Amino acid sequence: MDKREGVKLLKLISIVSPCYNEQDNVEQLYLRTRDTLAEFPLLRYEHIFIDNASTDNTVPILRRLAAQDQNVKVIVNARNFGHLRSPQHAILEAHGDAVAMLLSDLQDPPELIGDMIREWERGTLVVVAIKNTSDESGLMYGIRTLYYRAVAALTNVRVFEHFTGFGLYDRTVIDIIRSRFRDPYPYFRGMIAEIGLPYKAIYYNQKRRERGITKNNFYTLYDLAMLGITNLSKVPLRLVTFTGFMLAVLSALIGTGYLFAKILFWNRFDIGVAPVVVGLFFFGSVQLVALGVIGEYIGSIHSMVQNRPLVIERERINFTDEPQV
Structure with missing residues (x-):
């Protein structure tokens, strides 16, 4: 076997790092990831940064890193396609025998990828990183815990509590996602749960963001929460x-009670306006909530039938092939 044949046998690890306005973090992320992968001389690696049209110096920094290191590959999106579509596109562009998701805010430790690779080399197809502690506020961590447990109660799919997508996935898993999930607005962590292959959980403490500002706001968190519920469960519907059936029965019983009370106590029983007003506001609120739940599912269907591409690329660096469809 010559040297070139030996190189061909080396397995490839793909690291995918989505970023948006992370000029203070991407270089540190690259260096720490490179040092971690240096512990595995018998593995090749590629570090794919997909930038969501940053408005700061993130892209120039990535261009410089890619010029210095051919292992660094960069995709620059034409616009900001959101925190769900962009990472999914990069995952599908990865060529590795295993693909790791690693966010660019440095709240998740790149060094943990070494433990994931060792577990993968032992034959585990899915290695998920679970934050069992966090430096964020206790209130926020508690709210997240309640959400994950609510989703788990609404579905028969095993939900990974406090799993953000940080993990390492065998090529078998990525091929399943490519061939079986054609969702233009993908919920990656739900896909991993839905596939259901044997997995290994690695626990860690998630640090606070040290540099830059978080891109999460109420809308993005709400969007992610609703997407998790609508993708994994029909129970809300x-x-x-x-609820509609029970309220209809309750309304019939209350109406019947009022009717008999009026008949029996005609001169003394006064229905009054207040119960009618309260009832109208109550049932109106229930209807709005019901329409909102139905609307979330209709919105998911609307996104699906549009069948839009995950992203449109403006530029790619150090790739030798065209974007995969």
């Missing part, structure tokens, strides 16, 4: 139907 069934609850709407059940």
